[in-house]
Every structure is written in structure tokens, then in C-alpha cells.
Amino acid sequence: xxxxxxxxxxxxxxxxxxxxxxxxxxxxxxxxxxxxxxxxxxxxxxxxxxxxxxxxxxxxxxxxxxxxxxxxxxxxxxxxxxxxxxxxxxxxxxxxxxxxxxxxxxxxxxxxxxxxxxxxxxxxxxxxxxxxxxxxxxxxxxxxxxxxxxxxxxxxxxxxxxxxxxxxxxxxxxxxxxxxxxxxxxxxxxxxxxxxxxxxxxxxxxxxxxxxxxxxxxxxxxxxxxxxxxxxxxxxxxxxxxxxxxxxxxxxxxxxxxxxxxxxxxxxxxxxxxxxxxxxxxxxxxxxxxxxxxxxxxxxxxxxxxxxxxxx
Amino acid sequence: xxxxxxxxxxxxxxxxxxxxxxxxxxxxxxxxxxxxxxxxxxxxxxxxxxxxxxxxxxxxxxxxxxxxxxxxxxxxxxxxxxxxxxxxxxxxxxxxxxxxxxxxxxxxxxxxxxxxxxxxxxxxxxxxxxxxxxxxxxxxxxxxxxxxxxxxxxxxxxxxxxxxxxxxxxxxxxxxxxxxxxxxxxxxxxxxxxxxxxxxxxxxxxxxxxxxxxxxxxxxxxxxxxxxxxxxxxxxxxxxxxxxxxxxxxxxxxxxxx
Numbered sequence: 278x279x280x281x282x283x284x285x286x287x288x289x290x291x292x293x294x295x296x297x298x299x300x301x302x303x304x305x306x307x308x309x310x311x312x313x314x315x316x317x318x319x320x321x322x323x324x325x326x327x328x329x330x331x332x333x334x335x336x337x338x339x340x341x342x343x344x345x346x347x348x349x350x351x352x353x354x355x356x357x358x359x360x361x362x363x364x365x366x367x368x369x370x371x372x373x374x375x376x377x378x379x380x381x382x383x384x385x386x387x388x389x390x391x392x393x394x395x396x397x398x399x400x401x402x403x404x405x406x407x408x409x410x411x412x413x414x415x416x417x418x419x420x421x422x423x424x425x426x427x428x429x430x431x432x433x434x435x436x437x438x439x440x441x442x443x444x445x446x447x448x449x450x451x452x453x454x455x456x457x458x459x460x461x462x463x464x465x466x467x468x469x470x471x472x473x474x475x476x477x478x479x480x481x482x483x484x485x486x487x488x489x490x491x492x493x494x495x496x497x498x499x500x501x502x503x504x505x506x507x508x509x510x511x512x513x514x515x516x517x518x519x520x521x522x523x524x525x526x527x528x529x530x531x532x533x534x535x536x537x538x539x540x541x542x543x544x545x546x547x548x549x550x551x552x553x554x555x556x557x558x559x560x561x562x563x564x565x566x567x568x569x570x571x572x573x574x575x576x577x578x579x580x581x582x583x584x585x586x587x588x589x
Numbered sequence: 590x591x592x593x594x595x596x597x598x599x600x601x602x603x604x605x606x607x608x609x610x611x612x613x614x615x616x617x618x619x620x621x622x623x624x625x626x627x628x629x630x631x632x633x634x635x636x637x638x639x640x641x642x643x644x645x646x647x648x649x650x651x652x653x654x655x656x657x658x659x660x661x662x663x664x665x666x667x668x669x670x671x672x673x674x675x676x677x678x679x680x681x682x683x684x685x686x687x688x689x690x691x692x693x694x695x696x697x698x699x700x701x702x703x704x705x706x707x708x709x710x711x712x713x714x715x716x717x718x719x720x721x722x723x724x725x726x727x728x729x730x731x732x733x734x735x736x737x738x739x740x741x742x743x744x745x746x747x748x749x750x751x752x753x754x755x756x757x758x759x760x761x762x763x764x765x766x767x768x769x770x771x772x773x774x775x776x777x778x779x780x781x782x783x784x785x786x787x788x789x790x791x792x793x794x795x796x797x798x799x800x801x802x803x804x805x806x807x808x809x810x811x812x813x814x815x816x817x818x819x820x821x822x823x824x825x826x827x828x829x830x831x832x833x834x835x836x837x838x839x840x841x842x843x844x845x846x847x
Contacts, residue, residue, distance in 0.1 A: 329688040333846055351596070351690040359688050365681030374609060381602025382689045424685065 279343040280304045281432050281463035282328065287337030289323055289487075297323040299487045301337070305432070305465060310458050312478035312495075313467045314577055320487040321467040322362060325434050329359045342431060355383060358430030362437040362467075364417045368410040372401060372420060375409060376427045383428035395426050398453065415446045422453070433457060435466040439473060451477055471577055483580055491580060505570045507538040507549060512562035521559050525552050536563075599691040603699025604706075607673050611707050619711060622665060626657050626715050630722060633779050644781045645812040650723035655806040656778030657719065658712045662737070663744050663773055663798075665711050667765045670704035670748030675755050678845075687846060693839030697749065704745035709737060726809065733808035739824045740801055746831035753844050772798040782814045797823050 282305035289298040298320045305311050315321045326332035328339050330346060330353075339346045341353040367375045376392050396402040399419045404412060409420060418438070425433060435454070439447040447470075454464050454477060468474055474481055474495070481498055483491040491498070514533045525548060528537040540547045556563070611618050630653070638649040645652070677683040686696060719725060727733050755761045776798030782790050793799055794815070804820025807813035813820065838845065 329684075331684055331687045331846065333842060351692075354688060354690040357688065359684065361681075361684050363681050365684060367682055368680060369610075369613070370606075374606070378602050378606045379685065381598045381605070382685065382691060384596045384598045384690055386598065 278307065281307045281309075281342060282465070283338075283340045283343075284324070284328070285338045287324070287327060287339060288335050289320075289327060289332065290335045297487050298327075298334075301484075301487075301489050303482060303489060303492060305463060306480075307463055308458055308461050309479040310454060310464045310466070310477050311480050311482065312474035313465065313482045313484060314471065314474055315467070315484035319484045321484055322436055324484070325359070325436055325465070325467065329357055329434060330354055351384075355428070356431040358425035358428065358433040360421045360425045360433070360435045360438055362440060364414065364421065366409045366417050366420055369408060371406050371408055372396070372412070372423075373405040375420065376423050379424040380427040385428045391429070392427060395423050398456075399423050400449075415442050418442055418446070422450075426457075430462065432463040432465065435464065437467055439468070439470060447473070483577060485580075505540055505547075505568055507540065507552075507566060507568050509536045509538070509556075509563040510534065510565040511536060512564055515561070519559055519561065521555060522552070522561075524548075596691050596695050599689060600695045600699045600702070603686075603691075603696065604703045607669075607700060607703030608706065610673075611669075611703070618669075618707060619714060622661055622711055623714055623718055626661055627718055629657055629660075630654075630719060634722065637779070644784070645810070647810045647812060648723060651725055651810070652781075652806075653779050654716070654719045654723065654725055655809050656773075656802050658715050658737075659740065659798075659802045659805055660770075660773045660778050661715050662708050662712050662740050663769050664765050665708040666704055666741050666744035667748035667751060667769060668761075669707045670701055670745040671752035671755065671761050671765075673700045673704055674749055674752035675758075675761055678752075679758075683845070693836070696839075697746070697835055701742065701745040701749055704748060705738070705741040708741045708745065712737060712741070728811040729808040733805070736801075736805045736808055736820075736824065739828060740805070743824060743828040743831055746828065746835060750831060750834050750838065753838055756844075769798075772796055773802070777802050777814060797827065800824070801827075 282303070284301055284303040287298055287301040288296070290296045301320075301324060313321050313324070323332055327334045328341070328346065330350060339353075342356050344352040344356070346353045367378070370378075373392075373396075376395065377387070380387070380392065393402065396405055399422060401416065401419055401423060404416065409417060412420065418441075422435075422438070438454075439450055442450070451473070454466070458464055458479075466473070466477070478495050481491075481493055481495050482489055508530070510531075511534055515529060515536070516533055518527050518529060518536070525538055528539075529535070530537050538549070538552060540549065630650075633653055634650040641649045643649065643652075677686060691699075716725070751761065751764055755763075775793065776796045777793070778798075782793050782799060785793060800815055800820040800823035803813040803815045804817055804824060807817050807820070837843070
């Protein structure tokens with residue numbers, strides 16, 4: 278089956294000499310939500326801009342639904358909807374005029390009923406005759422989504438879609454994106470909010486310093502790289518870990534009041550039972566215990582910092 | 590999904606969008622230039638016309654009408670087209686245009702078509718206004734329409750280029766104010782270059798605007814200071830030059846794409 282998006286050996290070097298992308302290879306499957314994570318300046322927006330035709334790649338090829346973005350740019354672009362990061366709107370136009378313009382620009386026949394549905398889905402229908410300049414920031418963000426959806430794209434790019442929006446609207450957008458995916462639309466989103474990727478994405482790509490350092494199914498990624506930590510609150514403060522507990526590679530924390538044990542959640546034996554037994558044998562008592570599983574954020578920070586990058 | 594050979598809906602969307610702005614800013618788009626031109630007409634026609642009865646067999650009042658229309662056509666075509674493409678650059682909405690399945694030709698057709706339409710409408714309004722003050726005849730109506738269309742298209746293309754080139758609103762005004770208006774005033778909009786001393790007449794012949802105004806004036810009254818063939822050649826040459834520049838802009842992405 279033809280992938281929704283195929284990126285082969287794409288590089289981008291700006292005239293200033295900055296190499297924004299280094300040999301990017303990526304395939305996005307149909308009807309999936311793909312989250313592209315990366316710190317500021319990692320190359321996320323450059324990559325999206327190349328696919329959408331706003332930035333020209335220095336080398337490599339990109340195909341949307343099998344159509345080359347240069348040779349078959351019309352067919353490729355007709356399938357793409359883009360919601361950029363910045364709130365760039367036709368500020369003096371009415372909402373209705375701007376979505377009609379977007380649909381026409383992409384070569385679609387007028388369809389008032391479809392546009393009405395898009396605006397209703399985004400809770401914008403009541404504002405259709407208002408000038409965009411009178412709308413709130415959150416509404417403007419939804420206007421941009423409405424414009425991108427107005428021509429019924431097969432693949433939707435959301436560049437930092439929930440940057441600066443409140444929690445409620447963020448949840449609404451997540452629901453909208455899931456609804457789009459369920460209706461067959463492929464969604465590629467870049468985000469600073471790892472919670473967003475964790476919540477929504479089917480697959481995750483991590484980009485750092487222009488390199489795609491990882492592409493993985495979200496669940497697999499969290500299984501593969503996720504670690505669980507057991508924290509034991511000790512009854513008595515400890516100055517050093519007894520030699521008898523050396524097999525577990527424990528860490529002392531909280532000024533010697535806690536013992537931490539990291540274990541692999543996928544391992545057949547976690548070693549917890551044996552540890553607790555040995556502690557009993559050695560007379561090391563504990564008041565409480567809890568476990569913590571690493572989040573996608575922990576995984577991401579670990580991945581990027583290994584490469585000398587910064588947090589998103 | 591159908592494959593687009595020519596995105597006529599895209600061209601129509603740009604055209605309608607631009608014409609919508611024209612309607613929304615009707616006062617600024619139509620009334621202001623009409624009042625300004627009428628003032629030119631009253632001042633030049635009354636003050637100077639009272640001292641000059643006829644130029645090349647045409648009453649002075651009627652003689653300046655083609656020049657006034659041309660002055661308006663030049664400035665409005667440039668202003669409309671440059672603003673049309675500069676504004677999306679300024680607001681950032683240019684991303685949509687660059688990511689849409691529209692070719693360079695279709696983008697130019699939409700923006701330049703709308704800008705040319707606006708300035709032609711304005712030119713015709715000025716013509717109608719002028720006809721209230723002085724009797725106007727059009728000896729070669731087909732040529733008059735041709736010069737009107739060609740000049741509006743050429744200067745709208747030129748305006749489009751300025752809009753792409755400009756990095757600020759002041760740059761949008763720079764060429765129309767400091768180049769086009771002086772060239773028009775010195776290009777025989779309000780006088781026949783035969784009235785100038787020989788040296789100045791020779792210098793004026795290097796001003797391309799002279800040929801555009803004279804060609805247009807010839808279509809009205811059948812009189813011209815220069816060869817009509819050269820006038821037509823100059824108009825077509827300007828159009829061709831602008832087309833080459835626009836093609837280069839889209840080929841290289843100059844100030845549009847990274």
C-alpha cells in the first residue's frame with residue numbers, strides 16, 4: 278500500500294550555511310497520528326515546510342500518496358492540509374470568506390454544506406460572519422484548522438497545534454484530531470507537549486539537530502525504553518548500601534532515607550521479591566514503597582540529552 | 590480525486606478575494622483617486638487651459654484626459670498589485686498560497702487580473718468623470734481598449750514584482766512615488782513634448798512613459814508626439830520584461846520561499 282507520506286534522503290542547508298536537516302528518511306502510514314518531537318530548532322518545521330512546498334529541499338525526494346511534491350506538485354498539494362504554528366490569518370476578512378477562499382485555492386468546487394459542517398465541528402459556525410480580527414486567539418487557531426480542512430485533505434499537518442491554547446481547547450483539539458484519524462485522515466503533528474504525543478500519537482519520531490534519531494510505535498517505544506523504579510522508604514536512615522544488596526545496583530536517596538531500585542518492566546523477573554526477601558534477611562526495614570514508570574517525557578529527555586540536545 | 594491541469598478555481602478564488610477587498614475599501618479604492626484626478630483636471634484644465642487654447646488641434650482640457658487616465662492607471666495598478674501580494678507576506682498568510690496546488694501563472698493571473706481590473710474600472714470612471722467637464726472623442730476605440738488593457742496588465746505585473754521585492758510598507762511606496770509619478774509628470778501627461786525646448790525634448794524621448802501616454806492619447810484624438818508603433822512596442826516590451834521578471838521570481842522563489 279502506498280504510504281501517506283514518503284520522505285527519502287531529504288537534506289536542507291539554508292543559504293546562511295545552517296544545516297537544518299540531515300538525510301531524513303521517513304514513511305507515514307495511512308490514517309495514523311504521527312507525532313514529531315524535537316527541541317526548538319531541531320528541524321521539525323523545516324521538514325513540514327518542505328513537504329508542503331513552502332521551503333525547497335537541498336536534496337532528496339518527498340512523495341505524498343505516491344505523488345512527488347515537485348513533479349506532481351498539484352496532486353501532492355491537493356492532498357495536504359497545513360496548520361502552521363503562527364496564527365497567520367486574513368485578519369480583515371470574515372471567517373466564511375476565508376474558508377471559501379481556501380477551498381477554492383485548492384481547486385475544490387464550492388460546497389457550502391461541507392464548509393458549514395467543518396465550522397460547526399470546530400464550534401465556529403456562529404462566528405461565520407465575523408471578521409477574524411474580532412476573534413479570540415483560541416478561535417483563530419480553530420480558524421486555521423478550518424481553513425486546512427476546507428478542501429478535505431487526506432493528510433493534515435499540525436505544527437504545534439496547541440501552543441498557547443487553554444487546557445479545555447487542547448482537549449477539544451485532541452478529540453477533533455482523533456475524529457479525523459477515525460475518518461481516514463492521516464495526521465502529522467509536531468509538538469512541544471510530550472503529554473500531547475503520549476495522549477494522541479500512534480507512532481512517534483524524535484528529531485534532534487536535524488537528524489531523525491528515532492521512529493517507533495508509541496507503545497513499543499514506551500515498553501522498550503521505559504523503565505520502572507521502586508522506591509522504598511526506610512525505617513532507619515542508611516549511610517551506605519549493605520554489601521548483601523549489591524546484586525540489585527541500588528541507589529540511596531533522600532539523605533539515606535530511601536532506597537531506589539530501577540528494573541526492566543519487560544524482564545521475566547523483576548527481582549523485587551528477592552530484593553525484599555534479602556532486605557528482610559539483613560534486617561533492613563521499610564515503612565512504605567511505591568513504583569514509578571518513566572513517561573514519554575523521560576524517554577525523550579534521555580534520548581535528546583544523549584545527543585547533546587536540550588529539552589523541548 | 591481529480592487531477593488538476595489548470596486550477597481555474599484557484600485563480601477565481603484569488604481574483605474574488607482581491608476584488609472583495611476592493612469592494613470593502615471602496616472609498617479608498619475608487620473615491621479618493623477620482624477626487625484627486627478631478628482636482629488635477631480642475632487645476633490643470635482651468636489654470637493652464639485658460640492660457641493654452643489647443644494642443645495639436647485638441648482643446649487643452651480634452652488633451653490632458655488620456656494623460657490623467659494613464660497616471661491613474663500606472664499608480665493604481667502598481668498600488669493594487671503590490672499591496673495584494675505584499676499583504677499576505679506581511680500577515681504570513683502567504684504560506685497558504687505557497688502550499689496550494691496553484692502554479693506561478695495561476696497566482697499571477699489571480700493577483701494581476703484583479704489589480705488590472707480595479708485600475709481599468711478606475712480609468713473608466715475617470716474617463717466618465719472627465720467627459721462631464723470636456724467633450725471627449727475616441728477615434729480608435731479598439732486601440733484605446735488595447736492600450737488600456739496592456740498598460741493595466743504591465744503595471745499590475747510591475748506592482749506584483751514590487752510587492753514581492755518589498756520588505757516594508759515604505760518600500761511599496763518608494764517606486765510609485767519616486768519613479769513612476771515623476772516620469773509621468775515629465776512624460777507629457779499634461780503637455781505635448783513638442784512644446785519643450787529641443788534639448789529637453791531629446792532627453793524626454795528616453796522616458797518610456799512618453800510612449801505609453803502618447804499611444805493612448807493617439808487612440809483618443811489621432812495625434813501623437815511619437816510613432817504609435819514605437820508606443821505599442823514599448824508597451825509590449827514592458828509587459829514582456831515584467832513577465833520575464835515574474836517567471837524568474839517564481840523559478841528562484843525570490844523573497845517568497847527559503
